[in-house]
Amino acid sequence: MADASAPPPALRTLIEDIAQKQNYNNPQLTITPLSTGGGNYTSELFLITVTAPGHEDLRLFAKVANVNGKIRDEGPITKCYETERFVYGSLVDIFSKIEEKNSVAVEHRLRFPKYYGCNPKLLEETIVLEDLGARGFDTHDRLKSIDWLYAATAVAELAKFHALSFAYQEENPEEFAQVIKERKFEFGSDERMKVMWEGMVREAVGACREESRARLAKYLMDNVKRVRDYYEPLRRPVLVHGDYRPSNLMHKIRPDGSVEMIPVDWQMVRAGCLATDLMYLIFTGSDAAFRASHYTALLEEYYRQLCAALRRLKLDPEAVYPREDFDYELEQSLPYGLLLSVFVLPLVTVEAANAPKLDKLMSYDDWKVKTSSVFSDRINGVVDDYVAWGIL
Template identity: 25%
Template sequence: MGRHLRLTARVLRDGKLQRITFFVKTVPIDNSHRFIVMDSNVFGTEATVYKKYAPMFNSCLPPGWTFPVAKCYLTRGPQSEGLKNSTTEDEEVIILEDLTARGYRNRENFPPMDLPHCRIVMKTMATFHAASILLEESRKKSHPGDFNASIDLYPEIKENFLVYNEGHVGYECIRLSAETMATAVFKLWPDKFKDVSRNEVLEAIRGAWMEVFEMVKPSKEYPNVLNHGDPWTNNILFSYETGREGREVPVDAKFVDLQIGRYAPPVLDILIFTHACTRRDFRERHMKEILEFYHRALGEILPQQVLDEVLPLERLFEMCHRYRDFGRVISTAYLPIILSENDPLISGGDNATAPLDIEQAVYSDRGDKIAENCVKSESYRRWITESFQECLEILNLWT
């Protein structure tokens, strides 16, 4: 949901010409893309996280720890409501360090994330969340009384995607994702659903999404943190070292694309990542280990007293169980989009860099297309069908 550019600066320093690269992000110029970005304020959210919150988080983290995002050198716009309808390309911009110059790179979406990569992501996510916890604990001490983090600390962080508001771009995306799944179900399993009406399936899916709309709100029962909001493969850059037998081993990770930051329980980030980046059998084998690794990583940053008060391990398990359906439902919207972009059998290989057709990929009923893609790619079929099946199980529509 943005244009990504590389800026190269040639600097003369001490008589030597140096070449410095930066990563630049701007709002898309395509009208449909631009409207979504501006109307949902995802660009504004990302600029705010980089400009306001990242420095605050870095000041709260203990020595040796840094907020796991790129350094930000400049943010500009949007400055007024009038920009929402503007067609000028250079009014909004975020200029960041070029992490690829430091050896960071994306991992391909196929195959799914393995355990070593998951551990690195959990460590990175724990750092991201721990910074939020430490900042809130600091503010509570300096502002005794009725402290409300949503209002007093994160007034600019508003849910900009999972919003139950007819006409909102995020709501329309979810509405059509539900339509898409309902159509795909009858295409993929015609015999199994021959005695069930499409409307019955659709209403059950919509009901599940209604619960998701509630889950993304700040919790009154569990701790809340600033979530990344969109931690899937393309939004995570890894650095590697050479291990035994010459194999690359992931040693660190950074998050990019901070567009959907939300103040909510930290487990939402964990569930989005695991459901968008791993397969069901992997989660069934390793989810407990993943949660334990995340908790140990928190313990390396947070004082023990803070960890025990805010998020003891049993509380983390309890929270994951309480929100478990969030990952199962949201993956039915995520996977058809991200897998079609990253599977070369679906995306067309060399044509994969073509701009996303937003109307076709998001704002339409893609059920027929999903069924077609399942024929083209066995890997795509297995990911999609197991995601849909897992969701249908919690809706009591799959036995």
């Protein structure tokens, strides 16, 4: 039997090709599996060191598809891998040219990990990037709430991404229209979605305090069909990250105490409403105490940063995305925070030992997540917020 931790032969072949293109002759490769402790589900991760005489070590990071079987046909998994190749192989260059054209200062540009190559072959899909960990970047502890400094940095980076999407649309509307057409999110069948949703609702309701259970259960089952609505644009389409949570934000603390951040994991990029990215960050990354102190201020900070990013791209915020549009889309998207909490928080807060392994699942029928005490605390905080806001 093959060693489950051994790197796939196709990965070694890809790394050898990358090393050759980087002029690393007769390289020595060290390929080490990397565990995220429940932070990643659709890929097997590897750290790679390429060593050759006369060169500094080349430190790389690889994501290799680990989802097979029927589960491939039941959800948008294959498209996720294709989407990430599109982002690193095309969109990064498009955005960089927009920033250069508008003379955006380096410190205000959206940063991506350096991209080295990919393997697009079905069931072997692989992306190879620089190893940000080798430069001191790490992910936030997903079992702890984000703080203000981290959150403010995260929305600033998100604003740059959305602003570049607006600029792309302004500069090349026909090409942008084709991109968002290709990036439309694909759901599984209604029946499959209903079965999965009912299981998630049972977990969420079971974790809630007794006085909230009936109210939450009714709201979630009454609104299951609305989930699809939140994956569509509202007043103006933009490209959204789609999975903007702390596990997908590499960060490090600078000597002056400020936060440096690079978003990663672009598998879920799609056409949508920018407010849903904000809901995703807030409700997957924060607890009730953070929201009580910073929710409104964080939304204000995002819009301030968006306006600044648009102006750097020579765009007028009032013409492109006025405050009334932002407020409208926030109001319309607010229920999404509750619905995605039911779906995503069990995964965000799962103990590492209980994290589901998609490479072992043959169907979503086998999908089970053993929730933690952190999930109970988080989901009760979300329910309390939505009761206070008059939605529940």
